[in-house]
Amino acid sequence: LHTIPYDIISDWMNQIVKDHPDLVTRVEYGKTYEKRTISLLKIGLNTEAKKKAIWMDCGIHAREWIAPAFCQYFVNQILQSYKTDAKMQEMMKNVDFYVTPVLNIDGYIYTWKDNTTRLWRKNRSLGPSPDCYGTDLNRNFDANWGTVGVSFNCSSNIFCGTNATSEPEAQAVTYFVGTRKDDFLCFLTIHSYGQLLLLPYGHPNYTASNYEELMKVGQDAAEAIKKVHGQNYRVGTSPDVLYPNSGSSRDWARMQGIPFSYTFELRDNGTFGFQLPEDQIQPACEEAYSGALHIITYAHNQ
Ligand code: ING
Ligand code: ZN
Numbered sequence: 001l002h003t004i005p006y007d008i009i010s011d012w013m014n015q016i017v018k019d020h021p022d023l024v025t026r027v028e029y030g031k032t033y034e035k036r037t038i039s040l041l042k043i044g045l046n047t048e049a050k051k052k053a054i055w056m057d058c059g060i061h062a063r064e065w066i067a068p069a070f071c072q073y074f075v076n077q078i079l080q081s082y083k084t085d086a087k088m089q090e091m092m093k094n095v096d097f098y099v100t101p102v103l104n105i106d107g108y109i110y111t112w113k114d115n116t117t118r119l120w121r122k123n124r125s126l127g128p129s130p131d132c133y134g135t136d137l138n139r140n141f142d143a144n145w146g147t148v149g150v151s152f153n154c155s156s157n158i159f160c161g162t163n164a165t166s167e168p169e170a171q172a173v174t175y176f177v178g179t180r181k182d183d184f185l186c187f188l189t190i191h192s193y194g195q196l197l198l199l200p201y202g203h204p205n206y207t208a209s210n211y212e213e214l215m216k217v218g219q220d221a222a223e224a225i226k227k228v229h230g231q232n233y234r235v236g237t238s239p240d241v242l243y244p245n246s247g248s249s250r251d252w253a254r255m256q257g258i259p260f261s262y263t264f265e266l267r268d269n270g271t272f273g274f275q276l277p278e279d280q281i282q283p284a285c286e287e288a289y290s291g292a293l294h295i296i297t298y299a300h301n302q
Pocket of ligand 1: 248265
């Protein structure tokens with residue numbers, strides 16, 4: 001496996017739709033700052049009944065290249081296991097998977113430009129001062145926005161924007177998920193690196209009403225991950241595991257009432273960081289798939 005530029009990911013999305021017309025559609029649900037179309041793959045069986053939903057987004061941060069690779073792996077894997085696995089067949093009847101392979105498309109394309117842009121994190125919007133680019137999309141959601149773990153300096157990597165949901169990429173998710181919030185059982189947002197499973201809330205003064213269950217399900221997912229290649233994932237809220245933050249999409253989703261909301265921080269632990277060697281893409285995806293499937297299956301069975 002190897003990472004690929006956005007155009008190829010977009011072509012891949014079209015190919016998946018062509019290969020599985022009965023199960024997959026491509027849905028365009030917003031525009032980036034630079035007016036690119038944000039799209040997701042909707043995967044599930046068409047049934048008469050009202051379906052529940054699972055959210056997964058990858059590539060909200062531009063430099064975290066393993067994340068879009070994981071979304072593609074995840075889609076390939078659920079479509080493959082659907083052919084033979086009774087549990088996946090059952091889930092495809094009951095839920096639709098909404099998978100966005102690259103949310104921050106402008107940023108992702110920018111990191112493919114040259115060696116000086118490879119480690120760009122934010123989107124590419126022009127800030128409040130000249131030549132000051134990028135808002136951290138994972139600080140821009142309407143969840144205790146602008147309170148902890150953010151900067152109001154537009155040159156900072158954790159610049160939270162001028163207002164909650166000021167950015168078109170955050171607006172797209174907020175609108176799409178927010179208008180269907182009762183359908184969503186699960187909200188998974190995929191990052192790297194650090195090998196963590198983070199749960200709400202990033203703000204130290206708030207505790208999720210189902211914190212105990214989120215911890216238990218997260219720890220069981222970490223156990224499932226460890227079984228695949230022996231890698232350890234730490235589980236907890238961001239203030240407990242590292243440091244507080246506000247305005248994350250995970251916290252926003254939980255505040256909307258979506259019960260199982262998690263951030264995945266994929267491989268590695270810092271040896272290669274965002275520049276994960278190609279020979280680790282496959283094992284990183286395999287183990288994270290196992291963890292994600294555990295959470296999704298649990299949420300589905302509730
Ligand atoms: N990490 C996330 C970020 O938005 C996070 C999540 C928040 C981790 C706070 C730890 C503490 O910063 C990455 N890698 O983007
Ligand atoms: Zn990130």
